[in-house]
Amino acid sequence: MRWSESFLPTLxxxxxxxxxxxxxxxxxxxFVRQLMSGAYSLLPLGQRVWLKVVxxxxxxxxxxxxxxxxxxxxxxxxxWQRSGRWTSVGEEMFRLVDRKGADIALGMTHEEVFAAIAxxxxxxxxxxxxxxxxxxxxxxxxxxxxxxLRVREFTMKxxxxxxxxxxxxxxxxxxxxxxxxxxxxxxxLDTLAVEASVGAMGGSASIEFxxxxxxxxxxxxxxxxxxxxxxxxxxxxxxxxxxxxxxxxAPEPFATPGVRTIEALARMSGGAPAExxxxxxxxxxxxxxxxxxxxxxxxxxxxxxxxxxxxxxxxPASEAEIRAAxxxxxxxxxxxxxxxxxxxxxxxxxxxxxxxxxxxxDDFHLRGVDVARDLRVSRWLDLREVxxxxxxxxxxxxxxxxxxxxxxxxxxxxxxxxxxxxAQVLDEAGASRPIVMGSYxxxxxxxxxxxxxxxxxxxxxxxxxxIAPFEAVVTVVNPKQPATSDAAGAIYDALRAQGIxxxxxxxxxxxxVKFKDADLIGFPYRITVGPKGLEEGKVEITRRKxxxxxxxxxxxxxxxxxxxxxxxxxFSPGV
RNA sequence: CGGGCCGUAGCGCAGCCUGGUUAGCGCGCCAGACUGGGGGUCUGGAGGUCGAGAGUUCGAAUCUCUCCGGCCCGACCA
Numbered sequence: 035m036r037w038s039e040s041f042l043p044t045l046x047x048x049x050x051x052x053x054x055x056x057x058x059x060x061x062x063x064x065f066v067r068q069l070m071s072g073a074y075s076l077l078p079l080g081q082r083v084w085l086k087v088v089x090x091x092x093x094x095x096x097x098x099x100x101x102x103x104x105x106x107x108x109x110x111x112x113x114w115q116r117s118g119r120w121t122s123v124g125e126e127m128f129r130l131v132d133r134k135g136a137d138i139a140l141g142m143t144h145e146e147v148f149a150a151i152a153x154x155x156x157x158x159x160x161x162x163x164x165x166x167x168x169x170x171x172x173x174x175x176x177x178x179x180x181x182x183l184r185v186r187e188f189t190m191k192x193x194x195x196x197x198x199x200x201x202x203x204x205x206x207x208x209x210x211x212x213x214x215x216x217x218x219x220x221x222x223l224d225t226l227a228v229e230a231s232v233g234a235m236g237g238s239a240s241i242e243f244x245x246x247x248x249x250x251x252x253x254x255x256x257x258x259x260x261x262x263x264x265x266x267x268x269x270x271x272x273x274x275x276x277x278x279x280x281x282x283x284a285p286e287p288f289a290t291p292g293v294r295t296i297e298a299l300a301r302m303s304g305g306a307p308a309e310x311x312x313x314x315x316x317x318x319x320x321x322x323x324x325x326x327x328x329x330x331x332x333x334x335x336x337x338x339x340x341x342x343x344x345x346x347x348x349x350p351a352s353e354a355e356i357r358a359a360x361x362x363x364x365x366x367x368x369x370x371x372x373x374x375x376x377x378x379x380x381x382x383x384x385x386x387x388x389x390x391x392x393x394x395x396d397d398f399h400l401r402g403v404d405v406a407r408d409l410r411v412s413r414w415l416d417l418r419e420v421x422x423x424x425x426x427x428x429x430x431x432x433x434x435x436x437x438x439x440x441x442x443x444x445x446x447x448x449x450x451x452x453x454x455x456x457a458q459v460l461d462e463a464g465a466s467r468p469i470v471m472g473s474y475x476x477x478x479x480x481x482x483x484x485x486x487x488x489x490x491x492x493x494x495x496x497x498x499x500x501i502a503p504f505e506a507v508v509t510v511v512n513p514k515q516p517a518t519s520d521a522a523g524a525i526y527d528a529l530r531a532q533g534i535x536x537x538x539x540x541x542x543x544x545x546x547v548k549f550k551d552a553d554l555i556g557f558p559y560r561i562t563v564g565p566k567g568l569e570e571g572k573v574e575i576t577r578r579k580x581x582x583x584x585x586x587x588x589x590x591x592x593x594x595x596x597x598x599x600x601x602x603x604x605f606s607p608g609v
Numbered sequence: 610c611g612g613g614c615c616g617u618a619g620c621g622c623a624g625c626c627u628g629g630u631u632a633g634c635g636c637g638c639c640a641g642a643c644u645g646g647g648g649g650u651c652u653g654g655a656g657g658u659c660g661a662g663a664g665u666u667c668g669a670a671u672c673u674c675u676c677c678g679g680c681c682c683g684a685c686c687a
Binding site for chain 2: 043045046047048049050051052053061068070071123126142143145173175176177179184232233234235236240251443445473475509511512514515543544545546547548549550551553562564565566567574
């Protein structure tokens with residue numbers, strides 16, 4: 035392709051307000067344009083990258099025996115009502131009404147539709163199956179942000195596995211795990227596979243593929259020593275055992291005027307350090323109030339509370355609701371003597387003695403509380419959010435917390451959707467069994483943006499060869515001179531003849547403009563053809579990644595670049 | 610949904626507080642000239658419902674109200 039005949043608009047200015055580096059670069063270098071909040075047009079350069087990522091995904095999905103489908107984005111409400119998600123997903127689903135008055139959804143994921151097709155499976159002999167598609171998803175995000183990283187319309191590769199039993203699911207899950215590793219590696223992304231909350235998707239286990247980046251929205255806890263890694267929504271840590279004194283024969287109230295916080299009680303004379311306090315929170319779980327107990331210096335993970343209780347919805351109780359439930363305001367709450375409410379407690383409190391907690395009477399606390407003796411804990415649940423520096427649960431090395439972008443997520447779903455939609459097969463014994471499903475997703479545009487977040491420098495994007503919009507650019511320094519333009523044209527033709535994805539920058543621009551644009555867009559190889567070099571029969575080859583360049587005989591340039599590119603292409607990542 | 614900010618040429622912005630010629634600037638764009646290895650110089654030019662509507666006023670980009678759109682922080686998030 036000749037640049038002079040193409041629409042490849044680069045900009046001098048960055049978009050205002052944008053925070054994410056990838057977004058600024060993708061706009062400036064002419065890959066994307068915003069249409070509205072959360073909806074982006076891919077320009078020719080963006081589409082080229084998109085197609086290359088998709089090609090890698092297709093290749094690796096094919097390699098694990100997956101078959102490609104193409105499902106509608108328009109879904110009948112009835113299908114989502116059958117799984118129960120018509121109501122449970124809430125406002126995140128785009129909904130519309132057709133001319134006949136029927137409720138329609140724009141698909142945000144396709145468990146229901148694939149499960150509906152899977153009802154045609156009749157025999158265990160037809161299993162296992164892995165089905166996938168690459169298709170547009172619609173999610174009415176409350177806050178789209180950071181360019182392509184969080185949008186309302188995007189492309190997802192979503193696949194679904196169908197097996198007779200849990201061990202079959204384990205195999206499909208493992209295959210996806212390995213395929214995802216390869217996909218991201220081939221795209222130039224080092225991902226961290228982390229244990230994650232299954233969230234509203236349901237199921238027994240899930241793993242997220244995370245790319246560490248400040249532009250991310252998830253925090254993950256990881257151990258540099260043993261490799262343990264988990265989303266903070268799921269992560270745990272080992273805590274040193276606390277040794278408590280014998281305490282008192284019974285809890286003893288004491289006045290704490292004006293003390294409303296853990297810190298204030300820790301500072302007060304006669305108070306107690308945060309790790310000797312019991313933090314009492316009141317939450318409404320699907321509308322029912324419950325007490326949530328944590329050590330004073332620990333923070334609640336709402337996702338863990340959600341996952342641990344199986345509640346569909348949760349929110350902190352209002353002050354009025356707290357008063358109605360416990361008879362005191364926040365700051366003086368405790369679980370001692372509470373009979374009617376469910377009490378959920380974090381294991382860090384187990385068998386602690388001589389603790390301090392609120393007395394359910396304004397401006398009073400209790401000391402000498404013995405958890406086992408004085409509290410009627412309904413359930414022990416891991417509720418604590420891990421903090422950086424706490425010991426790894428596997429090896430005790432200190433954990434790090436990293437901000438990351440979620441580029442892929444794989445779920446062991448189980449039979450939730452197959453039962454809801456009636457997808458079952460007869461097993462060897464002739465018994466009907468619901469198909470065991472898994473679901474697996476990759477956000478294509480988000481992966482593209484994640485690559486840019488990771489691969490850029492002060493001058494622009496540094497695309498990995500495998501997904502660069504072009505593998506090379508031939509920059510003609512003075513295209514008006516027949517000698518340079520002919521030499522550049524010959525190199526361009528020779529590269530194309532060898533199957534190299536090459537762009538000819540034959541624009542009538544100053545050299546500096548072309549070099550800046552080439553760096554901004556991020557072509558992995560640049561061949562500079564100009565009068566200075568040609569006087570000696572030379573052209574220059576520059577690697578974007580290293581900014582290193584060398585002169586080479588003009589007749590050898592095309593072959594040298596082609597050879598280097600073909601060699602780099604053949605790179606096939608291990609797992 | 611709560612908090613903050615912003616809509617003026619393709620992009621980035623000034624002007625608004627204190628209403629008053631023909632609404633400006635930089636980049637980009639078009640024509641021409643000089644130029645030609647890291648966003649060059651000069652000359653000439655095109656391009657605007659000042660987000661929309663209503664109001665106040667002799668007069669509104671500017672003041673008031675309503676609405677729409679966008680960004681950032683938080684909440685939320687498969």
